[in-house]
Amino acid sequence: MRVTGARVHLCRMSSAAGLELVRAAKAEGLPVTCDVGAHHIHLTEMDIGYFDSNARMLPPLRAQRDRDAIRQGLLDGTIDAICSDHTPVDDDEKLLPFGEATPGATGLELLLSLALKWADECVAPAAQPMSRAIAKITTDAARVSALACGQLSVGSVADLCLFDPHARWTVEAGALASQGKHTPFLGYEMTGQVQATIVAGQVAYRR
Numbered sequence: 787m788r789v790t791g792a793r794v795h796l797c798r799m800s801s802a803a804g805l806e807l808v809r810a811a812k813a814e815g816l817p818v819t820c821d822v823g824a825h826h827i828h829l830t831e832m833d834i835g836y837f838d839s840n841a842r843m844l845p846p847l848r849a850q851r852d853r854d855a856i857r858q859g860l861l862d863g864t865i866d867a868i869c870s871d872h873t874p875v876d877d878d879e880k881l882l883p884f885g886e887a888t889p890g891a892t893g894l895e896l897l898l899s900l901a902l903k904w905a906d907e908c909v910a911p912a913a914q915p916m917s918r919a920i921a922k923i924t925t926d927a928a929r930v931s932a933l934a935c936g937q938l939s940v941g942s943v944a945d946l947c948l949f950d951p952h953a954r955w956t957v958e959a960g961a962l963a964s965q966g967k968h969t970p971f972l973g974y975e976m977t978g979q980v981q982a983t984i985v986a987g988q989v990a991y992r993r
Contacts, residue, residue: 874966
């Protein structure tokens with residue numbers, strides 16, 4: 787980047803050491819951005835428990851200090867966006883001993899709730915936590931991708947997600963629409979539930 791000026795985006799940051807390098811590059815004014823998977827904002831290697839294959843991910847879950855660095859990076863702008871890291875894995879590849887199971891977890895249906903959970907836990911009320919969370923998965927993500935989306939304006943494409951920020955729901959395999967039902971959050975109670983999505987002005991999903 788320093789020599790060529792090429793723009794670089796780093797996907798699914800997971801370590802404190804990596805984030806320090808990104809922070810230093812940004813301080814130098816280099817054109818670098820990065821994102822983090824929603825799972826890594828909340829989980830650590832301790833959540834693997836007795837080698838639960840649902841928690842086998844790529845990059846792997848790391849130490850608490852790495853998780854804390856991720857949360858700080860979201861607050862100070864080192865991390866530009868939160869991604870779902872949606873990697874659905876079927877039973878044949880997941881129901882195996884930990885070391886043999888395919889890494890990955892369903893994440894798309896959990897993205898909104900996990901982003902809101904981060905904001906509720908880490909952002910002061912005066913800083914409008916819901917706005918911060920929504921920005922990380924919409925406008926900020928669109929800016930990183932240089933896409934003309936992620937905002938509402940006259941003449942823009944009507945891509946909308948309507949959700950109830952107070953609705954509580956439990957993550958259950960049978961309720962997930964994804965082909966892959968495996969996630970380390972099975973059994974967790976979440977806040978924030980999508981009621982409908984509209985893509986290009988057409989209703990694509992209604993709960």
